[in-house]
Amino acid sequence: MSFTETLTDFIYTYYINPVLYDSGYNVFNTLTWAIILGIAVYFIIYTLRKMKISVDKNFILAALPYVVAGASLRVVGDSGVITAPYSYVLITPNIYFFVFLVTVLCLLVSLLLQKFKFVPSFHRPFAAIGCFLAVAVFGVLFVTNDVAHWWVPIAVVGVGFTLTALFGLAAKKLGSTIYSDKLNLSILMAHLMDATSTVIGIEVFGYYEKHVLPSYLIDLTGSALVMYPLKIAIFMIVVWILDKGLDAESTGEDKDQLETIKNAIKFVIIILGLAPAIRNSLRVFFGI
Numbered sequence: 001m002s003f004t005e006t007l008t009d010f011i012y013t014y015y016i017n018p019v020l021y022d023s024g025y026n027v028f029n030t031l032t033w034a035i036i037l038g039i040a041v042y043f044i045i046y047t048l049r050k051m052k053i054s055v056d057k058n059f060i061l062a063a064l065p066y067v068v069a070g071a072s073l074r075v076v077g078d079s080g081v082i083t084a085p086y087s088y089v090l091i092t093p094n095i096y097f098f099v100f101l102v103t104v105l106c107l108l109v110s111l112l113l114q115k116f117k118f119v120p121s122f123h124r125p126f127a128a129i130g131c132f133l134a135v136a137v138f139g140v141l142f143v144t145n146d147v148a149h150w151w152v153p154i155a156v157v158g159v160g161f162t163l164t165a166l167f168g169l170a171a172k173k174l175g176s177t178i179y180s181d182k183l184n185l186s187i188l189m190a191h192l193m194d195a196t197s198t199v200i201g202i203e204v205f206g207y208y209e210k211h212v213l214p215s216y217l218i219d220l221t222g223s224a225l226v227m228y229p230l231k232i233a234i235f236m237i238v239v240w241i242l243d244k245g246l247d248a249e250s251t252g253e254d255k256d257q258l259e260t261i262k263n264a265i266k267f268v269i270i271i272l273g274l275a276p277a278i279r280n281s282l283r284v285f286f287g288i
Contacts, residue, residue, distance in 0.1 A: 019091050030212050033093050037268075040100075045264045051111075054256075055263040057183070060270075062123045063103070065130030067271050070099035071278035072137040078279075078288050081144045106130065141286060148287025152200060156281045160193035167232070178243040179236070187266055188235050190273030195227035197280035205284055231273075238269065 014028040025033075048055060076082060077090025089098050110126035113119045164185055171179035178184060198214070201207035202224040209215040209224070217226045242262050282288075 019088060019094065025211050027212055036093070041265065041268050045261055048264065049257065049260065055260045055267060058121075058123045060183075060263070060267050062127035063130070063267070064274075065127060065134045066099060066103045066106070067274055068278060069130060069134040069137050070095065071275040072134060072141060072282060073099065074275075074279045075282040075286070075288060076137060076140055076144075078283055079141070079145055079286065081140065102133070103130075106133075141282065145286040145288065147285065149205075149284050152197075152284045153281045155200060156193050156196045156277060159196040160189050160277070163192045163228070164189040178239055181243075183263070183266055184235075184239050184243070187239065187269050187273065188232070190270045190277060191231040191235060192228070192273075193277035194273045194280070195231045197277045197284070198227050199224045201280050201284055207280075207284070242266065 014026050015032070018025065018029055045055075053059065074090060074092075074095055077087050077095070080087075082090060088094060106129045107122070107126055110119075110122035110129065113125050114122040119125055167188060168180050168185050198209060202209065202218065209218055214227060214230065217230060218224050220226075242265060246258065246262065
């Protein structure tokens with residue numbers, strides 16, 4: 001087999017076929033998507049700084065509906081309502097690029113409304129458009145699918161919230177400010193919801209894990225419950241690095257600019273937990 005044939009076979013096996021057949025992740029495409037994500041986050045932060053947009057609580061709340069819409073749109077793709085080749089847009093990683101493009105366009109429209117004094121701030125129209133998109137996608141799901149397991153989203157949110165609240169109370173009791181911070185606890189809740197949706201999907205309904213590391217650990221331990229300590233451990237390490245390891249002196253950044261960078265990274269981490277939590281919950285909710 002020639003080098004060209006070997007390379008083509010490698011690309012199809014590890015990159016194209018997982019998209020075409022939605023067969024999950026492998027070491028090669030996982031590392032590639034992680035690198036692309038890192039580059040994308042860098043340019044997003046750079047662009048937001050140039051546009052003088054602060055990634056604060058208001059921005060994150062306004063952008064959250066797009067996460068809901070994007071994750072729900074992924075379930076539309078899973079349901080088979082949209083067929084190939086259009087359905088390929090709704091498969092990871094393509095859907096991330098698509099939702100990102102839509103989100104940027106909506107942000108630009110909102111910024112123009114603010115610039116021309118139609119609204120005092122871009123946050124409200126930005127959030128409103130996102131909510132409209134999320135409701136529209138939910139409408140498609142409810143029209144084209146029957147509810148199979150109504151209790152699943154309630155359980156996912158309930159368990160995620162309860163475990164996060166207990167963790168936050170323990171952190172506050174021990175005097176930890178970073179692990180009792182509201183934004184940091186939002187990260188934890190998103191990922192504990194993801195863990196709960198995985199546990200319910202695998203242990204109760206027989207779904208399987210598509211990501212490399214979680215799949216390996218679940219096979220190793222024989223239980224999806226391993227997702228809870230995994231998520232908490234990674235959360236504690238990442239948050240400590242962001243809040244304790246990075247400071248204005250070591251990075252050379254202005255304090256406010258550094259806060260924007262940290263918040264942007266944290267929001268991306270929230271998305272990485274919340275998006276699969278929503279997708280998993282809705283798939284089981286509709287029995288897809």
